[in-house]
Structure formats: C-alpha cells, structure tokens
Amino acid sequence: MGVLRLENVRKSFGAVPVIHGVDLEIPSGEFVVFVGPSGCGKSTLLRIIAGLEPVTAGQIKLDGIVVNNLEPAERRVAMVFQSYALYPHMTARKNMAFGLKIAGLSKHDIETRIADAARALQIEQLLDRIPKDLSGGQRQRVAIGRAIVREPQLFLFDEPLSNLDAALRVQTRIEIAKLHKLVDSTMIYVTHDQVEAMTLADRIVVMNSGRVEQVGTPLELYRQPRNLFVAGFIGSPMMNFLPVDIVESPRGRSAVGANGAAISFAGAPVGPATLGIRPENLSVAADGQGFIAGTLVLEEHLGEHRLIHAVAADGTELIAKLPDGPAYPADANLHFTFDPRHTHLFGADGVRIGSTQEQGTLEHA
Amino acid sequence: MGDVKTAGWFAPQNRKETIAGLLFVLPALIGFVTFVAGPMIATLVISLMKYDLFSAPTFVGLKNFQRMFVDPRLWKAFGNTATFAVFAVLGNVGLGVVLAVLLNRRMPKALQYIYRAAYFFPSLVGLIFVAVLWQFMFQRDIGIINYYLGKIGIGPVSWLSSPQVALISVIILDVWKNVGFAMLIAIAGLQSISTDYYDAARVDGARGWRTFWQITVPLLSPTILFLITMNTIGAFKVFESIVVLTNGGPGDATRSLVMYIYEQGFKSFNMGYASAISLLLLGVIVIITTIQFVLSKRWTFYE
Numbered sequence: 225m226g227v228l229r230l231e232n233v234r235k236s237f238g239a240v241p242v243i244h245g246v247d248l249e250i251p252s253g254e255f256v257v258f259v260g261p262s263g264c265g266k267s268t269l270l271r272i273i274a275g276l277e278p279v280t281a282g283q284i285k286l287d288g289i290v291v292n293n294l295e296p297a298e299r300r301v302a303m304v305f306q307s308y309a310l311y312p313h314m315t316a317r318k319n320m321a322f323g324l325k326i327a328g329l330s331k332h333d334i335e336t337r338i339a340d341a342a343r344a345l346q347i348e349q350l351l352d353r354i355p356k357d358l359s360g361g362q363r364q365r366v367a368i369g370r371a372i373v374r375e376p377q378l379f380l381f382d383e384p385l386s387n388l389d390a391a392l393r394v395q396t397r398i399e400i401a402k403l404h405k406l407v408d409s410t411m412i413y414v415t416h417d418q419v420e421a422m423t424l425a426d427r428i429v430v431m432n433s434g435r436v437e438q439v440g441t442p443l444e445l446y447r448q449p450r451n452l453f454v455a456g457f458i459g460s461p462m463m464n465f466l467p468v469d470i471v472e473s474p475r476g477r478s479a480v481g482a483n484g485a486a487i488s489f490a491g492a493p494v495g496p497a498t499l500g501i502r503p504e505n506l507s508v509a510a511d512g513q514g515f516i517a518g519t520l521v522l523e524e525h526l527g528e529h530r531l532i533h534a535v536a537a538d539g540t541e542l543i544a545k546l547p548d549g550p551a552y553p554a555d556a557n558l559h560f561t562f563d564p565r566h567t568h569l570f571g572a573d574g575v576r577i578g579s580t581q582e583q584g585t586l587e588h589a
Numbered sequence: 590m591g592d593v594k595t596a597g598w599f600a601p602q603n604r605k606e607t608i609a610g611l612l613f614v615l616p617a618l619i620g621f622v623t624f625v626a627g628p629m630i631a632t633l634v635i636s637l638m639k640y641d642l643f644s645a646p647t648f649v650g651l652k653n654f655q656r657m658f659v660d661p662r663l664w665k666a667f668g669n670t671a672t673f674a675v676f677a678v679l680g681n682v683g684l685g686v687v688l689a690v691l692l693n694r695r696m697p698k699a700l701q702y703i704y705r706a707a708y709f710f711p712s713l714v715g716l717i718f719v720a721v722l723w724q725f726m727f728q729r730d731i732g733i734i735n736y737y738l739g740k741i742g743i744g745p746v747s748w749l750s751s752p753q754v755a756l757i758s759v760i761i762l763d764v765w766k767n768v769g770f771a772m773l774i775a776i777a778g779l780q781s782i783s784t785d786y787y788d789a790a791r792v793d794g795a796r797g798w799r800t801f802w803q804i805t806v807p808l809l810s811p812t813i814l815f816l817i818t819m820n821t822i823g824a825f826k827v828f829e830s831i832v833v834l835t836n837g838g839p840g841d842a843t844r845s846l847v848m849y850i851y852e853q854g855f856k857s858f859n860m861g862y863a864s865a866i867s868l869l870l871l872g873v874i875v876i877i878t879t880i881q882f883v884l885s886k887r888w889t890f891y892e
C-alpha cells in the first residue's frame with residue numbers, strides 16, 4: 225500500500241506563500257519525480273509529504289487516511305537527504321539500525337534487515353565504518369540503505385545524486401531504478417536534472433513557483449506540454465519559441481512565416497501566438513525556402529550531432545539539432561523548416577492550443 | 590610567500606623577516622614572562638622558603654610540603670573545593686546545555702532574545718550586587734527562599750549558617766551566576782549542527798530525550814568537553830563567589846583552596862606555605878584536566 229493524495233495543499237513561511245494549492249494523487253508503487261527550477265518549492269512539498277513541515281492548509285492522505293498531524297515515522301516514510309544526513313558519530317550499521325531500534329524491532333530482525341540491504345547495495349564491508357571514512361558514493365548507498373531497512377510505504381528522495389560526480393550519478397541512477405523494481409514501494413524523487421526525471425519517472429510533476437504546471441508520463445510532457453513553461457522546461461536544448469500571428473487566410477486560420485510559408489491551425493483563435501518547435505525538429509531548408517530565416521551565430525559539434533545557434537531578424541534565438549556535417553560559413557544566412565507533425569502552438573496566455581499533429585499543415589509559398 | 594627557507598633563521602637572507610616576527614610577538618612575550626612565567630618560577634622558589642614578606646626568606650627545603658600532610662584545615666578546604674567543583678561543573682554545564690537546547694527551539698525571536706538575555710544577565714552583574722541579593726534571598730528568617738519554602742511546608746533552612754547547607758548555597762549562587770555563559774557557548778555549538786540530522790532523526794522516529802541524548806549530546810560533545818574543562822579549572826580556583834556570600838564560613842565549612850592560600854599568604858604571612866599550596870592546586874588542575882582529555886577520547890566526537 226502507499227496511495228498518496230494531496231488535496232489543495234498550501235504552505236506559507238510567515239507571510240510568504242511558497243506552495244499555492246497543490247492537488248496530486250500518486251497510486252501505490254508509482255515512481256514520481258518532482259522537477260522545477262530552483263526555489264519553486266520541490267523540497268518544501270517533499271518535506272510536507274514527509275511530515276517534517278506542517279501545511280498551512282489542505283490535506284495529506286495516505287491510503288485514504290488524513291495524516292496531517294502524524295510524525296514522519298508514523299506515516300511510514302523514509303527519506304534520503306541531499307546531504308545524506310548520516311549520523312556522523314555512528315557506524316553505517318548503527319545508522320541503519322537507529323530507526324529500527326526505536327520502532328522496537330528485535331535484534332535478530334534488525335540484523336537480518338541490515339544484512340539484506342547491505343547485500344543489495346554492496347556495502348557489506350563498509351558497515352563498521354563511520355560516515356567520515358566513507359566516500360561520497362558509499363555514503364549515498366548507506367543513506368539509501370537506512371531508508372530501505374525501514375521498509376517504508378513511501379520513499380522520499382531530495383536530490384540524492386547532486387553531490388556525486390557524473391559517472392557515479394549515472395550508475396546510482398540505474399541502481400535506484402532497480403531498487404524501485406525490487407521494493408515496489410511508492411517513491412517520490414526531487415531533482416532538477418531532466419535526464420534523471422525522464423529516465424526514472426513513471427510520472428513527472430513539473431512545478432513552477434509553488435504550483436504544479438503539469439503531471440504526466442515523461443513522453444506526455446515531451447510531446448504534449450500543457451503550456452510554455454513545461455514546453456521550455458522539458459527537453460534539452462530548450463524548445464524554440466517563435467512569435468507568430470494567427471490570421472484569417474484563404475486556407476483558413478494560419479500563421480505565416482518570414483519566407484511566406486504558412487502553417488494552418490484550424491481551431492486557433494486569430495491573434496498573437498507562440499509556435500514551439502524542438503531543436504531536433506528543425507532542419508535547414510534551401511535558400512528562400514522554409515518558415516523562418518536566421519543568421520548563424522555558433523555551431524557546436526558534439527560528435528554524432530551538432531547544434532546550430534542562429535538569430536532571426538526579429539531577434540528570436542533559434543537552436544537546431546542536426547546530424548553532424550560540414551560546417552556552415554560564418555554568418556551564413558540559414559533558412560529553417562520543420563516537420564509540421566512536430567510543432568506546438570501556444571496562445572497569448574501561454575496555454576497550449578494544439579499542434580499541427582492534430583490540426584495543421586505546413587505549406588510552402 | 591610560501592617559499593621554503595632552507596637556511597637558518599638568522600641567515601642573512603632571512604634575518605629581516607625573523608626580526609620582524611620577533612618584534613610582533615614581543616608584547617605577548619613580555620606579558621607572558623611578567624605575568625605567567627615569572628610568578629610561576631617565583632612560586633616554585635618561594636615554596637622552598639620560609640618567607641613572611643618582612644624579613645629575608647630562608648631556605649627550608651621541602652618543609653612547606655611536609656606541613657601539608659598534617660594540616661587538617663588544608664584538607665577541609667581541599668574537600669570543599671572538590672565538592673564545589675563537581676557540583677558547580679555539573680550544574681553549570683548540565684543546566685547550561687539544557688537551557689541552550691530549550692532556547693534554541695523555534696519561538697518568537699523577541700522571546701528568544703529576552704530569555705537568553707535573562708539567563709546571561711547574572712554573568713554581567715558585579716559580585717557585590719550578587720552578594721547583597723543572595724544574602725537577602727538566603728536569610729533564615731526574612732529570606733525570600735525560606736518564605737516560599739515555608740508556604741509549601743518546609744521549615745526554615747539555615748542557608749548560610751549551617752555548615753552542611755552553606756556549601757550548597759555557594760554552589761547555587763555560582764550556578765546562577767555562571768550558567769548563562771555556558772548556555773551561550775552551548776547555543777553557539779548547537780547552531781553549528783545541521784538541522785538535517787534532526788530531520789533524519791524525526792524520520793527515524795526519535796523524539797524528545799532520545800534525540801537529546803543520541804543526537805544532540807554526541808554532536809555537541811566537543812563544545813561540552815570545552816565547557817567541562819573551562820568550568821573545572823574555574824571551579825578549582827573559586828574565590829570571590831564564596832568570599833562575598835559566606836567568606837568561608839561558618840567555620841571553614843565553605844573555605845576554598847584559593848581562599849586558604851590567600852589567608853596563609855596575606856593574613857598569616859606564610860608566603861612559603863601559600864606558594865606550596867598553590868603548586869598543589871596547579872598539580873591537581875593539570876591532573877584532572879589531563880584525565881578529562883584522555884577520557885574524552887571515548888565520548889567526544891569531532892566531525
């Protein structure tokens with residue numbers, strides 16, 4: 225079990241509101257990742273779920289029961305902290321046993337659980353060391369071990385990998401994914417690393433200044449971002465945003481590009497809008513063709529592909545991700561086109577209107 | 590900067606720097622020689638003399654030290670001092686840490702400052718006022734303490750005139766006066782402990798006293814050791830707290846070692862004997878602080 229439900233959860237520190245009414249349901253066994261820019265309230269929301277921070281309003285329910293006034297241990301949650309927070313005066317073994325002793329487990333049960341967790345995490349030889357004598361990656365494992373042995377119904381991770389080097393991050397990320405398969409508890413994981421979010425999550429919760437912008441599977445967020453914020457936040461490099469005007473034309477409602485090419489959106493209202501195209505969906509067209517033109521600023525070669533940075537006449541910055549090839553001459557004037565099936569249209573209020581996938585076609589002039 | 594000098598301090602290329610360095614430490618050095626090293630050597634020498642300040646000192650060998658063994662007043666003072674030290678250190682450090690923990694919790698800032706100031710205030714008050722205040726509090730017949738004790742049915746206690754109770758009174762005064770300082774140091778120590786440990790402990794289900802004993806005390810242990818050491822040294826040298834309250838009385842019931850040294854030296858003019866007792870006190874302090882440091886390896890924890 226471990227169904228978590230947040231109902232209109234609000235939190236203020238003093239007079240400053242930090243979480244502005246979050247509703248969320250996480251079914252048992254799901255791996256949910258909170259992402260969002262720094263300071264958007266991810267850690268605060270996680271601490272509220274843990275029971276370390278009281279809510280200002282709203283309800284937290286675990287398996288249908290309101291747990292607002294329960295201590296973390298009573299909620300049966302375990303948490304892995306960014307700093308690991310291993311008790312520095314206790315050996316790894318004692319760190320793992322601490323919570324179990326308090327919970328009143330027998331010595332034998334405690335030893336079995338620690339032995340099992342240590343085997344799974346490959347930290348058996350480290351159990352009698354104090355945290356000071358462990359490397360960052362080893363501490364990380366002990367911290368995860370301390371969470372596992374409690375057999376919680378809810379695992380909470382607050383940026384657990386951010387203190388590790390790149391190689392260890394990848395490795396530990398994979399291990400956390402394996403761990404989730406193994407223990408089938410509900411897991412909530414905070415990060416601002418997109419790759420972690422995309423690879424680990426069953427569902428991602430995108431947050432922005434104390435609000436949930438969108439909840440969905442990684443591919444849903446990638447393919448159908450609900451608004452400009454999510455569209456810009458998910459995906460790297462960031463989605464290109466072209467300011468366009470939707471006008472009435474003989475072909476119906478459409479946006480007309482610099483080169484006369486038009487993309488039609490049957491259902492879009494007339495007026496200013498934003499056309500979103502991911503860098504991987506932009507390509508370079510023949511001179512005078514394509515939807516938009518731009519001057520080359522920089523070309524980055526990354527081996528299998530390259531990133532073309534350009535700036536359009538109206539100042540819009542463009543990034544295209546192309547297969548690697550011979551470099552363009554400096555300051556070249558490039559014309560970009562795109563696959564009409566992979567565009568996103570956002571209204572003046574930033575909310576998604578639709579995509580050509582559903583209702584548009586690109587017609588060259 | 591940073592280049593290793595292989596030649597001696599006074600090699601021509603280093604001489605200037607060495608002289609400058611010596612000039613910088615000179616004021617501290619003069620102070621040390623005049624007020625620490627000098628008197629210590631003098632004490633060592635005088636302890637082997639018979640010297641009454643007026644006539645020339647005469648060498649008496651170890652006689653002053655032999656006299657210690659047959660001086661019941663000395664051992665009474667020694668016992669008083671040791672008892673005082675044990676309870677004053679327990680009171681100051683124990684209560685100081687507990688107060689620090691209580692005042693380090695979340696509460697309105699204003700309240701926090703008021704409490705901290707209130708507990709620290711006695712450390713700032715001149716001893717004469719302290720004496721007047723506590724003389725009044727401890728009065729047998731018109732004292733405030735006995736008034737309230739009377740209300741709950743406890744007969745008048747002879748706080749200052751009973752030989753058994755007077756030492757307790759002295760300890761109470763000392764803790765009242767000095768606990769605020771220990772509290773302040775402990776608060777500083779507490780604030781350097783990351784709140785993550787407390788969050789982790791809460792997730793583990795630890796609360797109240799368990800958190801205090803298993804998280805706070807170990808993480809605060811370097812501060813606690815510092816407080817114990819400083820308070821022990823201070824307690825063994827206790828003088829004015831007792832002078833102002835009981836002046837060592839009744840009889841010798843509250844006389845401390847330093848008071849006895851003062852009496853021998855400046856009232857009975859046995860400078861030699863007073864110096865010998867001073868060395869005894871020094872030895873005791875050195876031994877006890879050494880023992881504390883050795884034992885502390887077992888219970889203090891440095892991150």
Ligand SMILES: Nc1ncnc2c1ncn2[C@@H]1O[C@H](COP(=O)(O)OP(=O)(O)OP(=O)(O)O)[C@@H](O)[C@H]1O
Binds near residue numbers: 266267268269
């Ligand atoms: N104890 C506190 N008192 C006052 N303000 C706080 C407190 N804790 C957090 N905040 C504020 O709440 C907001 C959200 O903080 P939070 O730590 O949840 O952000 P975050 O999304 O985890 O950011 P990061 O990615 O940098 O960790 C921030 O503006 C922060 O300054």
Ligand SMILES: [Mg+2]
Binds near residue numbers: 266267268
């Ligand atoms: Mg955070």
